[in-house]
Amino acid sequence: MPPILRALRRFPGPRLTGLGSGLFCLAAMVLSGALDRLLFDGAAAVYGVLFLLVSALSAGWVRKADLVTAPVAAPISFAVGALPIADGAGGAGARLMGLFTTLALNAGWLYAGTLVAVAIVGVRRVRLMARRAAQRRAAGQQPASRSAAPAPRRRTA
DSSP: OOOHHHHHHSOOOOOOOOOHHHHHHHHHHHHHHHHHHHHHOHHHHHHHHHHHHHHHHHHBBBOOOGTTTTHHHHHHHHHHTTTOOOOOOOSSSHHHHHHHHHHTHHHHHHHHHHHHHHHHHHHHHHHHHHHHHHHHHHHHHHHHOOSSSSOOOOOOO
């Protein structure tokens, strides 16, 4: 196995609940937006690349039972995290219009990050279904320890 794959296998694999995944995504994107504003003067490319990374991590770390939440939380966190990099000075209306403009101009990053989350979740879901099917086939091939005849049912009047 190549050393890079071995290093990736040692990477921690936390399992977040659906809420935890959404909060992770939201906090990471708000922090990314604030740092982008401070360090790069709100560069959309930096924010977009960070969004792709956060979307991939969120989709990879969510529990199997909550897989559907990662693609839902990603675009919401993108929009909330874009508040610091949105232009608009002069009040709430100007800030809101700046946010809408930022979202419209960076829709490509938004779609790409959401697509990354959907792809990772889809692959994980297919692997989970294949693993469950293999377990059912293996369980069906083993001899049953109980008798094959079902217990008689009692009739109630």
